[in-house]
Amino acid sequence: MRPTEQQLKHFHTFGYVVFRQLFNAAEIKRITDEFETVIQTVGGGDQHDGSNRTLIVPTIDHNKYLCTLLDDPRIVGITSAILGSDFNYASGDGNYYSGDTGWHVDGRYPKLFAIKIAFYLDPVTRDTGCLRVIPGSHHPQSPWQQKDMQPSQAEETWGVAPSEVPGQMPLETRPGDLAIFYHDLLHASFGGSKRRRMFTMNMVKHGKTQGDLDRIDNYLKYHCPVAHGFKIGGMYTDLMFDTADDARLKHLTQLQERHALVHPDKTRNRVL
Numbered sequence: 001m002r003p004t005e006q007q008l009k010h011f012h013t014f015g016y017v018v019f020r021q022l023f024n025a026a027e028i029k030r031i032t033d034e035f036e037t038v039i040q041t042v043g044g045g046d047q048h049d050g051s052n053r054t055l056i057v058p059t060i061d062h063n064k065y066l067c068t069l070l071d072d073p074r075i076v077g078i079t080s081a082i083l084g085s086d087f088n089y090a091s092g093d094g095n096y097y098s099g100d101t102g103w104h105v106d107g108r109y110p111k112l113f114a115i116k117i118a119f120y121l122d123p124v125t126r127d128t129g130c131l132r133v134i135p136g137s138h139h140p141q142s143p144w145q146q147k148d149m150q151p152s153q154a155e156e157t158w159g160v161a162p163s164e165v166p167g168q169m170p171l172e173t174r175p176g177d178l179a180i181f182y183h184d185l186l187h188a189s190f191g192g193s194k195r196r197r198m199f200t201m202n203m204v205k206h207g208k209t210q211g212d213l214d215r216i217d218n219y220l221k222y223h224c225p226v227a228h229g230f231k232i233g234g235m236y237t238d239l240m241f242d243t244a245d246d247a248r249l250k251h252l253t254q255l256q257e258r259h260a261l262v263h264p265d266k267t268r269n270r271v272l
């Protein structure tokens with residue numbers, strides 16, 4: 001599936017795009033059920049009492065069905081149109097979020113490098129925990145990238161609650177919708193429940209130059225399972241590799257190799 005030119009323009013202009021009902025009811029029910037199995041059995045979700053966020057990294061890698069999201073023509077088509085067909089899958093978190101998430105970016109890069117694909121598994125609205133974004137804030141020249149334009153400091157700077165910062169856009173979604181955004185985009189969430197279910201797939205551009213590889217290595221220092229405290233023997237689980245065909249492997253090889261350089265003690269040898 002290729003996004004329309006308008007969807008792509010929307011994505012690059014505003015830093016995000018929402019695909020409505022990309023997954024049908026039966027598909028999203030299966031995705032949700034398998035997510036629950038993962039977070040309950042290996043993610044500590046069985047201990048979740050709402051006092052804190054429950055987090056697991058990675059998510060899809062722990063489940064054979066969820067691994068196939070990386071083969072899904074919709075995910076592959078959209079990501080290829082944005083990052084190129086040789087994009088790298090860069091892991092992703094699974095969450096029971098509890099309460100608000102303050103304004104932040106996931107990274108800042110001089111040009112497009114990383115995107116996040118977000119599956120919200122419950123209906124979420126502006127005031128019940130949907131993703132809110134500041135459109136255009138991903139552009140390096142955006143005023144939102146100035147030191148004195150930090151929405152996380154809205155109360156101190158402008159006397160405005162962070163949830164009321166002007167210029168924001170709530171991305172209200174129903175299960176089956178997919179929100180995709182630049183890592184550089186300011187985003188937050190307010191008013192959600194104590195058990196807001198959401199998981200992500202991060203995707204990054206394939207590295208071709210030494211500069212690209214340096215960027216990837218730096219990314220892996222802070223954003224990979226082991227950097228978040230989850231030791232799975234490398235960038236991906238064995239299950240992700242063992243169930244991969246050649247098409248999927250194309251999206252795994254580079255980061256597994258770079259992971260071995262960045263985290264040599266935390267990468268088991270495997271022949272790819």
Ligand SMILES: O=C(O)CCC(=O)C(=O)O
Pocket residue numbers: 097100101106116118129130131187188189198200
């Ligand atoms: O849904 C949320 O609470 C925020 C999600 C988020 O910040 C992220 O995935 O980076």
